[in-house]
Amino acid sequence: MDAVFIETLWITAKLAILTTLTLLILGMPFSYFLAYSHFRLKPVIEAIVSMPLVLPPSVIGYYMLVAYSPKYWFGDMLQKIFNIRLAFSFEGVLIASVIFSLPFMVQPLQNGLSALPLNLREASYTLGKTKTITFFKVLLPNIKPSLITAIALTFAHCIGEFGIVLMVGGNMPGETRVASIAIYDEIQSLNFNTANKYAFILFLISFVMLILIYTVNKKHDTWKMI
Amino acid sequence: MENDIIKIDVQKELLSANGRLNLHINATLKKGELTVLFGDSGAGKTTLLRMVSGLTAPDKGYIKVGNSVWFDEKTNINLPPQKRNIGYVFQDYALFPNMTVFENIAFGQKEKNYKYVSELIERFGISEFTNQKPVKLSGGQKQRIALARSLARKPDFLLLDEPLSALDSNIRISLQDEILKAHQFGNLTTLLVSHDLTEVFRLAQNVLKIENGKITRSGKPGKLFINNQISGKVQLTGSVIRIEKQDTFYLLTVVTGMNQIIKVTAFPNDIKDLYEGAQVVVFSKALNPIIMKL
Numbered sequence: 001m002d003a004v005f006i007e008t009l010w011i012t013a014k015l016a017i018l019t020t021l022t023l024l025i026l027g028m029p030f031s032y033f034l035a036y037s038h039f040r041l042k043p044v045i046e047a048i049v050s051m052p053l054v055l056p057p058s059v060i061g062y063y064m065l066v067a068y069s070p071k072y073w074f075g076d077m078l079q080k081i082f083n084i085r086l087a088f089s090f091e092g093v094l095i096a097s098v099i100f101s102l103p104f105m106v107q108p109l110q111n112g113l114s115a116l117p118l119n120l121r122e123a124s125y126t127l128g129k130t131k132t133i134t135f136f137k138v139l140l141p142n143i144k145p146s147l148i149t150a151i152a153l154t155f156a157h158c159i160g161e162f163g164i165v166l167m168v169g170g171n172m173p174g175e176t177r178v179a180s181i182a183i184y185d186e187i188q189s190l191n192f193n194t195a196n197k198y199a200f201i202l203f204l205i206s207f208v209m210l211i212l213i214y215t216v217n218k219k220h221d222t223w224k225m226i
Numbered sequence: 227m228e229n230d231i232i233k234i235d236v237q238k239e240l241l242s243a244n245g246r247l248n249l250h251i252n253a254t255l256k257k258g259e260l261t262v263l264f265g266d267s268g269a270g271k272t273t274l275l276r277m278v279s280g281l282t283a284p285d286k287g288y289i290k291v292g293n294s295v296w297f298d299e300k301t302n303i304n305l306p307p308q309k310r311n312i313g314y315v316f317q318d319y320a321l322f323p324n325m326t327v328f329e330n331i332a333f334g335q336k337e338k339n340y341k342y343v344s345e346l347i348e349r350f351g352i353s354e355f356t357n358q359k360p361v362k363l364s365g366g367q368k369q370r371i372a373l374a375r376s377l378a379r380k381p382d383f384l385l386l387d388e389p390l391s392a393l394d395s396n397i398r399i400s401l402q403d404e405i406l407k408a409h410q411f412g413n414l415t416t417l418l419v420s421h422d423l424t425e426v427f428r429l430a431q432n433v434l435k436i437e438n439g440k441i442t443r444s445g446k447p448g449k450l451f452i453n454n455q456i457s458g459k460v461q462l463t464g465s466v467i468r469i470e471k472q473d474t475f476y477l478l479t480v481v482t483g484m485n486q487i488i489k490v491t492a493f494p495n496d497i498k499d500l501y502e503g504a505q506v507v508v509f510s511k512a513l514n515p516i517i518m519k520l
Binding site for chain 2: 117120122125126127128137138141
């Protein structure tokens with residue numbers, strides 16, 4: 001197999017895995033907060049979280065480029081203090097990827113948590129356990145299907161993203177050229193064989209992820225019916 | 227303040243099924259006693275229990291347990307449930323589905339003492355389910371597990387929210403025994419929410435009758451529910467389930483606490499303040515009751 005082919009797949013996998021891990025760490029407290037807090041501006045926060053589901057990727061990509069640009073304060077600060085330019089870098093793409101995959105991690109977790117009976121949490125508190133211990137030992141184990149769905153969806157969505165990665169990353173081989181963009185490239189260069197290989201792998205991974213999600217949820221539903 | 231007194235003076239505005247309710251409870255309890263909070267649904271008993279447990283905060287007032295303050299709105303003290311040494315039994319058990327019976331019970335312990343967990347399992351008669359997850363067990367079994375779990379960390383207080391209302395009456399009786407044993411064995415102060423008169427009589431040393439958010443009567447169960455001016459030899463308590471008009475009198479069907487159905491005749495004058503669902507006492511004056519083996 002081609003070294004370039006493997007390198008492209010490696011970048012795709014790296015992006016998806018790092019995005020999923022970052023979102024797991026950020027998403028758990030955030031979804032806990034959304035599931036159990038009630039405040040007036042909650043619909044606004046929930047709308048912001050859901051935006052990546054409906055916004056065209058080019059809109060998000062555009063705003064990311066603006067944010068990264070040294071012409072504006074954020075990019076300027078990054079340049080001056082850390083000497084980093086995020087546009088057209090892997091790190092820049094990673095940050096954008098975390099933002100546009102946010103709802104895929106947060107929403108299943110939030111829904112899973114709010115579907116749990118309220119008194120599970122309360123029982124744990126009356127048994128002397130802190131909120132953190134309750135989250136990891138009582139709540140999380142009881143939303144396993146939601147957790148698996150969240151991880152699988154985030155991973156699959158990240159692998160499938162095209163527009164934002166292209167805009168923010170710029171299709172640089174070895175740096176930001178992921179499989180979804182490589183397909184487009186190869187077709188432009190009439191390398192249909194290579195394009196086919198990429199397409200097939202992406203198709204297979206996405207398909208397997210979805211089968212996993214549906215199998216896990218089906219088992220959970222049947223178990224509930226008993 | 228004496229160390230064995232619990233003083234409660236709390237207020238809370240609730241939205242109940244009957245509209246806005248102003249809960250105002252002022253009560254003094256003795257440590258070591260089993261008190262039943264008795265009343266109809268929506269009267270505020272569960273809210274009171276939750277305020278004592280720390281799961282719900284009162285709007286105003288204080289809860290002082292011996293020399294420690296659990297809640298005081300004026301000084302902004304509100305101990306979370308974790309810091310009040312309580313065991314709480316929920317009406318729908320709240321067992322953790324991801325843990326076995328053993329793990330559920332051991333969960334509450336700060337330092338693991340597996341010997342004590344096994345003792346509790348033995349005492350509540352649930353040994354055969356020790357390594358099973360609770361999902362497939364019956365209501366009575368689940369409630370035993372919930373009781374055992376609440377005692378695992380050896381609390382000083384046991385709070386029970388209508389623990390037996392979803393169970394059959396024969397299972398209720400044996401579980402009432404378990405609650406009594408747990409109370410005595412652990413030297414606990416127990417607060418039990420119930421609308422079952424049988425439970426009140428079998429378990430309570432002290433009763434607080436709560437109506438529309440206020441305590442309307444308190445004291446020993448006999449004092450509250452049995453009219454001692456009645457010199458009847460046989461007294462049964464229960465509730466009216468049907469009132470049928472016959473020609474010159476009424477025929478009332480009453481179900482007693484033990485789920486027995488009896489029919490009583492009454493004249494129009496007698497039934498003036500009776501209605502279906504009313505709690506009543508049925509007594510017999512003149513005759514000696516005859517007893518026969520079933």
